[in-house]
Amino acid sequence: MKLLDCRGVRKSFGGVQALQDVDIAVDEGEILGLVGPNGSGKSTLINVLSGFFPADAGQVDFGGMSIFGQEANEIAAHGIARTFQIPRPFATMTARENVAVSYMFGREKHSLASARLAADEWLDFTGLAQVADSNVDELNLQQLKFLELARAMATEPKLILLDEVLAGLNPAEIESSVAMIRRIHDRGITIVIVEHVMRVVMSLSHRIVVLDQGRVIAAGQPESVMNDEAVISAYLGGKRI
Amino acid sequence: MTSRGRALLGFGVVFLALLALPHIASRLDWPGFYLTFLFTAFFWITQSSSWNMLTGYSGYFSFGQGAWFGVGVYTTAVLAGKQSWGFLAALPLAGVAALVVGLLLGVVVFRLRSLGGEIFALTTLAIAFVLASIARIFPEIDGGRGSFMTSVPLPEFLGEFRPAVYRMTLVIMMLTVLTAYLIYESRLGWGLFAIRDDEQVARGLGEPVFRYKMAALGANAFFGGLMGGVWALQIGFVTVEDVFNIRVPLFVILMSVLGGTRHWMGPVVGSVIIFTIIDRFNSAGFEDFNQVFIGGLLIVLVLAVREGIYLRLRERWLAAGVIFATVMILLTLFNPSSMVWKFLWALLATLAMALVPDRAWQRLANRGGATTSAADPEREKVDV
Numbered sequence: 001m002k003l004l005d006c007r008g009v010r011k012s013f014g015g016v017q018a019l020q021d022v023d024i025a026v027d028e029g030e031i032l033g034l035v036g037p038n039g040s041g042k043s044t045l046i047n048v049l050s051g052f053f054p055a056d057a058g059q060v061d062f063g064g065m066s067i068f069g070q071e072a073n074e075i076a077a078h079g080i081a082r083t084f085q086i087p088r089p090f091a092t093m094t095a096r097e098n099v100a101v102s103y104m105f106g107r108e109k110h111s112l113a114s115a116r117l118a119a120d121e122w123l124d125f126t127g128l129a130q131v132a133d134s135n136v137d138e139l140n141l142q143q144l145k146f147l148e149l150a151r152a153m154a155t156e157p158k159l160i161l162l163d164e165v166l167a168g169l170n171p172a173e174i175e176s177s178v179a180m181i182r183r184i185h186d187r188g189i190t191i192v193i194v195e196h197v198m199r200v201v202m203s204l205s206h207r208i209v210v211l212d213q214g215r216v217i218a219a220g221q222p223e224s225v226m227n228d229e230a231v232i233s234a235y236l237g238g239k240r241i
Numbered sequence: 242m243t244s245r246g247r248a249l250l251g252f253g254v255v256f257l258a259l260l261a262l263p264h265i266a267s268r269l270d271w272p273g274f275y276l277t278f279l280f281t282a283f284f285w286i287t288q289s290s291s292w293n294m295l296t297g298y299s300g301y302f303s304f305g306q307g308a309w310f311g312v313g314v315y316t317t318a319v320l321a322g323k324q325s326w327g328f329l330a331a332l333p334l335a336g337v338a339a340l341v342v343g344l345l346l347g348v349v350v351f352r353l354r355s356l357g358g359e360i361f362a363l364t365t366l367a368i369a370f371v372l373a374s375i376a377r378i379f380p381e382i383d384g385g386r387g388s389f390m391t392s393v394p395l396p397e398f399l400g401e402f403r404p405a406v407y408r409m410t411l412v413i414m415m416l417t418v419l420t421a422y423l424i425y426e427s428r429l430g431w432g433l434f435a436i437r438d439d440e441q442v443a444r445g446l447g448e449p450v451f452r453y454k455m456a457a458l459g460a461n462a463f464f465g466g467l468m469g470g471v472w473a474l475q476i477g478f479v480t481v482e483d484v485f486n487i488r489v490p491l492f493v494i495l496m497s498v499l500g501g502t503r504h505w506m507g508p509v510v511g512s513v514i515i516f517t518i519i520d521r522f523n524s525a526g527f528e529d530f531n532q533v534f535i536g537g538l539l540i541v542l543v544l545a546v547r548e549g550i551y552l553r554l555r556e557r558w559l560a561a562g563v564i565f566a567t568v569m570i571l572l573t574l575f576n577p578s579s580m581v582w583k584f585l586w587a588l589l590a591t592l593a594m595a596l597v598p599d600r601a602w603q604r605l606a607n608r609g610g611a612t613t614s615a616a617d618p619e620r621e622k623v624d625v
Contacts, residue, residue, distance in 0.1 A: 050445055051445070052441065052445060071444065072441070072445045073444045073445070073446075073447050073448055073450065076444075076445060076446055077447050082445060084442075088439050088441075089438075090439060090442070090443075091438050091439075092437070092438055092503070093434065093435075093438065101431050101432070101434075101435050101443075101446065101448075102446045104428050105446050106447045107447065109428075111428070112426070112428055112431065155446055155447055
């Protein structure tokens, strides 16, 4: 069943068409890999889907309801959470407070008292329990990326949009992050993952969508997509190795 | 008892004690200016605490305090001064009028996404100028001639003029600080802190940021206006130049920043410190040096204690309490000066203690054996 369905989504910045008639459907329970060269529109799509940028045109349905043109907070209330490529924690708060704020607002509204308990639960889930009381400037990059995940999970989403969660991490950290993404998926959460580390996308994703210059140029099973002529030419400049 | 229960009890005790003060003052034959000193302090505490609900909590820098204050002043000046309404009937409308102006401004500036924080600050500054012009143009409001508040009758149960103003400003101040506390301890408060740190992210997590910013702006304008409504009485002769000037917004910023904008108590402490110093300087006849001195002191304080004096004092509450009490007691024993002067000296001594940098303070505390080495974060890191 389709959880998220976008048809004909367009977005331009000045004269640059960042997204041109993008059609993407995400099935409930799947991990969808979103790949493409730099500037292909992956991050723009994440920003449009999460309501950070308003789209110029198109249709976006989530759980059978149109969410096109809604504000980011309304979209979050429907159950779409996102993370940022460069972590954006609330800088004056501790790790626990970051997650607590997220739980308070999120999909459902919760009281201040319940938020602390819930925050501990999600910090535990992401292995951040021992830094719960640390200010975020004491956290390293992987901890900050996991804090992004804890914060996204605390909103109790149905769908998480992961924007390059692995960028900047070393191989060991990548491995533990992949395990974390699988554990999130095991909780029944649908995931859209934007990623440059191909090996990871290929192994994690059930399906892959390839964007190039704001268009979808291929979609399907990981192996078949990666052997697609158009994809190879987009990535490697038209020559097959 | 929960921490909220304790705090509410504390509010109740402070309120009752301050409410009883005029009775005690008349029994003990205290000079009248004690009450004036206190209610002027209440005025500043209200103005800076209400400013902090918006700017300290949400990070949206406002120069609009003069506008909310001015709308409040002119609401009672027109209704009670010119239209002969009962003062207590006009007073709530001072808050409501400021609230309406604040919300109108909020709808415009918060709805337009492209407006950043700087534009917000400039807009709040501009609104005071616009309101001043409106007051000057319409004779029904002011017409540039000023208006008298001196013949406005006050209800009898409030007592004489001075105790009456004292009681009204006390109630408004308590309501304002209580509101600042309740917001601080609520989802609204946390939502505002999140906006201050990263509004886009806060919105992305599901926070209705527009409503929250409107609530903060509304609370700020309402209490600023309400206190302005009472203050028209104290001003006596209300003129546009006296009301819509840069004094109120400038002082609330200084007071809140000095006390600390990250805590609801910060503006309270900052207001008491700055107002006391200014008041004593004026009474000693140093008006001319006032601004030089205050400016210099502020630079030192703000640079030395970035997080605000309140949090620093709370960290060193024992030393602060001992120093303050010692100076007060010594002066009471050996110096016949007025209570307000004693308060000033005790305050300055406590401030001097607060200025000692953290590192030096840590060393002092270690030498004194007051704290163990485990409290020294540097040492702990080496072991790890």
